[in-house]
Amino acid sequence: MSSIIHGAGAATTTLSTFNSIDSKILVAPSRTNLSVRSQRYIVAGSDASKKNFGSGLRVRHSQKLIPNAVATKEADTSVSTGHELLLFEALQEGLEEEMDRDPHVCVMGEDVGHYGGSYKVTKGLADKFGDLRVLDTPICENAFTGMGIGAAMTGLRPVIEGMNMGFLLLAFNQISNNCGMLHYTSGGQFTIPVVIRGPGGVGRQLGAEHSQRLESYFQSIPGIQMVACSTPYNAKGLMKAAIRSENPVILFEHVLLYNLKEKIPDEDYICNLEEAEMVRPGEHITILTYSRMRYHVMQAAKTLVNKGYDPEVIDIRSLKPFDLHTIGNSVKKTHRVLIVEECMRTGGIGASLTAAINENFHDYLDAPVMCLSSQDVPTPYAGTLEEWTVVQPAQIVTAVEQLCQ
Amino acid sequence: MAIWFARSKNLVSSLRHNLNLSAILNKCDYSPRPIFFTTTSQLSTTSFLSPVASLRHESTAVETQADHLVQQIDEDDGQELDFPGGKVGYTSEMKFIPESSSRRIPCYRILNEDGRIIPDSDFIPVSEKLAVRMYEQMATLQVMDHIFYEAQRQGRISFYLTSVGEEAINIASAAALSPDDVVLPQYREPGVLLWRGFTLEEFANQCFGNKADYGKGRQMPIHYGSNRLNYFTISSPIATQLPQAAGVGYSLKMDKKNACAVTFIGDGGTSEGDFHAGLNFAAVMEAPVVFICRNNGWAISTHISEQFRSDGIVVKGQAYGIRSIRVDGNDALAVYSAVRSAREMAVTEQRPVLIEAMTYRVGHHSTSDDSTKYRAADEIQYWKMSRNPVNRFRKWVEDNGWWSEEDESKLRSNARKQLLQAIQAAEKWEKQPLTELFNDVYDVKPKNLEEQELGLKELVEKQPQDYPPGFHV
Numbered sequence: 014m015s016s017i018i019h020g021a022g023a024a025t026t027t028l029s030t031f032n033s034i035d036s037k038i039l040v041a042p043s044r045t046n047l048s049v050r051s052q053r054y055i056v057a058g059s060d061a062s063k064k065n066f067g068s069g070l071r072v073r074h075s076q077k078l079i080p081n082a083v084a085t086k087e088a089d090t091s092v093s094t095g096h097e098l099l100l101f102e103a104l105q106e107g108l109e110e111e112m113d114r115d116p117h118v119c120v121m122g123e124d125v126g127h128y129g130g131s132y133k134v135t136k137g138l139a140d141k142f143g144d145l146r147v148l149d150t151p152i153c154e155n156a157f158t159g160m161g162i163g164a165a166m167t168g169l170r171p172v173i174e175g176m177n178m179g180f181l182l183l184a185f186n187q188i189s190n191n192c193g194m195l196h197y198t199s200g201g202q203f204t205i206p207v208v209i210r211g212p213g214g215v216g217r218q219l220g221a222e223h224s225q226r227l228e229s230y231f232q233s234i235p236g237i238q239m240v241a242c243s244t245p246y247n248a249k250g251l252m253k254a255a256i257r258s259e260n261p262v263i264l265f266e267h268v269l270l271y272n273l274k275e276k277i278p279d280e281d282y283i284c285n286l287e288e289a290e291m292v293r294p295g296e297h298i299t300i301l302t303y304s305r306m307r308y309h310v311m312q313a314a315k316t317l318v319n320k321g322y323d324p325e326v327i328d329i330r331s332l333k334p335f336d337l338h339t340i341g342n343s344v345k346k347t348h349r350v351l352i353v354e355e356c357m358r359t360g361g362i363g364a365s366l367t368a369a370i371n372e373n374f375h376d377y378l379d380a381p382v383m384c385l386s387s388q389d390v391p392t393p394y395a396g397t398l399e400e401w402t403v404v405q406p407a408q409i410v411t412a413v414e415q416l417c418q
Numbered sequence: 419m420a421i422w423f424a425r426s427k428n429l430v431s432s433l434r435h436n437l438n439l440s441a442i443l444n445k446c447d448y449s450p451r452p453i454f455f456t457t458t459s460q461l462s463t464t465s466f467l468s469p470v471a472s473l474r475h476e477s478t479a480v481e482t483q484a485d486h487l488v489q490q491i492d493e494d495d496g497q498e499l500d501f502p503g504g505k506v507g508y509t510s511e512m513k514f515i516p517e518s519s520s521r522r523i524p525c526y527r528i529l530n531e532d533g534r535i536i537p538d539s540d541f542i543p544v545s546e547k548l549a550v551r552m553y554e555q556m557a558t559l560q561v562m563d564h565i566f567y568e569a570q571r572q573g574r575i576s577f578y579l580t581s582v583g584e585e586a587i588n589i590a591s592a593a594a595l596s597p598d599d600v601v602l603p604q605y606r607e608p609g610v611l612l613w614r615g616f617t618l619e620e621f622a623n624q625c626f627g628n629k630a631d632y633g634k635g636r637q638m639p640i641h642y643g644s645n646r647l648n649y650f651t652i653s654s655p656i657a658t659q660l661p662q663a664a665g666v667g668y669s670l671k672m673d674k675k676n677a678c679a680v681t682f683i684g685d686g687g688t689s690e691g692d693f694h695a696g697l698n699f700a701a702v703m704e705a706p707v708v709f710i711c712r713n714n715g716w717a718i719s720t721h722i723s724e725q726f727r728s729d730g731i732v733v734k735g736q737a738y739g740i741r742s743i744r745v746d747g748n749d750a751l752a753v754y755s756a757v758r759s760a761r762e763m764a765v766t767e768q769r770p771v772l773i774e775a776m777t778y779r780v781g782h783h784s785t786s787d788d789s790t791k792y793r794a795a796d797e798i799q800y801w802k803m804s805r806n807p808v809n810r811f812r813k814w815v816e817d818n819g820w821w822s823e824e825d826e827s828k829l830r831s832n833a834r835k836q837l838l839q840a841i842q843a844a845e846k847w848e849k850q851p852l853t854e855l856f857n858d859v860y861d862v863k864p865k866n867l868e869e870q871e872l873g874l875k876e877l878v879e880k881q882p883q884d885y886p887p888g889f890h891v
Binding site for chain 1: 651658659669691694696865866
């Protein structure tokens, strides 16, 4: 056990001391909390072996929480209206609403039709809209991505689903050379309003090939936008905004977050594609994160608050371009930055974000920007190994303590 | 091996068939089907019994049929097996489908080399007006290719790619389509754009990447595109347009438009995965797409014998469930008829169609290539002079009294003059300003690009002497 941790710990960032026991203790209490329907927020499955974790309620410290950065109605304060659903249902709702609203929106991918999608995001849509508009394709990612691009250039608005984000590596040619470029190289004559979405990330013991973090590879492609959803509220909002956008948008979902439950507004809303979400305002340190790591950060934040720290947690949501406005304001306030991501150390979103912050806000920093990422290893299958490739709340706590010395 | 023997019910009869042992074994015929001896030189039935593998196999006249699949079904018991995908007959005779048939798929041809229509030809008649326009465009394309090629050699443009030898495919296919048909080219089909109304000036502007270029100077020369003329902007990677064509077909199918997608690919491009995927998808979606493969024998320096081992591309259509035809690509009338028919089939029956147009790439692959390095100069010369599609069509048009020597010289000199003027004008036309470097990456410029643009602008304004003259913000 200790050798594994040592190996894992040594590879992760700057932490020299690392107490494995701490994280184990941290994990256990979160699970027992599930049975208590309290106001505590619950972390979504930091234990990778758990297949179906319970509902994840968002934090309800109403006096401290500022609703997210969208200039729409406040979702969390209106507890009476709204309806509760799981994240994958929120995605489906967003998709269905957009398909109702605009007949040009269509869905294509493997098993998205009557099977409803491998994570059930497109469930019921084929029955409602027909199997031409919700199209089951043969297995060739480059082909159906290319197909989506061709259809988009002729006026449709396809939502292309990769069964797993990792498979979209096969579509890299179409995404990079055509999706991102054709608007530019055609001199603006053709637009490509596609949405490419799918589950990615680590956590279901799916092995290395199914645990890819494609945001690292795609972030350089000019012409595309990338967003990552993390809650049912922003999942639906980002899905709708992505579909309405004229640019190609890649929407990153996470395999472990599909069963998160939250109450979302009944009325129509979208989330701005380029905005970050303020999860927890604070004074001492800015913690930037996205997707599943948000929940690890919030769990760590609980511990940190108990220890007397006041972290500001921002879910960056927009991976390309970065919302440097929100991030910058936060850095100017706290002067310390910790980035927590699931990408690998080399060339990940964290690496780019570190560079961007150092370049733009260097004068405001009291400490070097610290980035916690996964190690540069293929994701192993074994549950314990897999867990240690992902940044754990204990590491986050230690990092904050180190930065705030 | 033992297991195989145990399972085979008709082992004895099959052995007998394979090994010509009827004289030796007792005939225990389990079925009423005719017994015959299999294999010709082309069939490769294997024998599990190595000691007798050297026995010669006799052939039958039946084997000369091209379609062995049909033959298989003819001779079966009349019983069928149920499998996912439907019923399939079975045979106890182990026979492999040969890798190639004894006879290559013939190509469809109307005009002979002398420009005379072959008697009893099956084709769609072409009016004088259409024929003359087709010829004019083919000749204009020739002049355009020649002049632009020379311009590149003079250093006026950086790159060019000719369609010499493929004028009939370019023009005749375009003539057979409706303006609503969406064209997704590879890069050797400027004739389609020419037919649709792209002017010589517009071609020149794109090659020079000047301010009037619709592509705004963002793509290499010959990467034309026009949404107005339904011609998708050319993207350099090979075959990426094929799945996109399936997508266009899908879109047109959804809109129930009287139009199809037409996409071009070369012989080399059919090796790409996207070729397989695009055809498969179009077939499954029942999308109205016409795939036109220009089999011109060469993919830069790779001859088709090194590109695939099948009988060209036409035989691949059936593998995807796609109707296909092989056409003499240097015969303008044949190309016209085939594409016209394919287009009608695609739209009315909502299905993809594959056309393999046989031709020869007379020019080099591009201005970056010298094809005499890998092929014989007299081979090129032969195709240029004796198998020239433009000359062939000209003969036919002239024989009909629709074209004269005078028309010819007038057309060519006018085209040449117009092109030279277009090049001169395009050359002088100013290039895109700096702002176009950052526009159209997204619909609205995001903050990071705004910053980058500002940074570059400041740099240029501070040190204008470091930047080319005429480079302005």
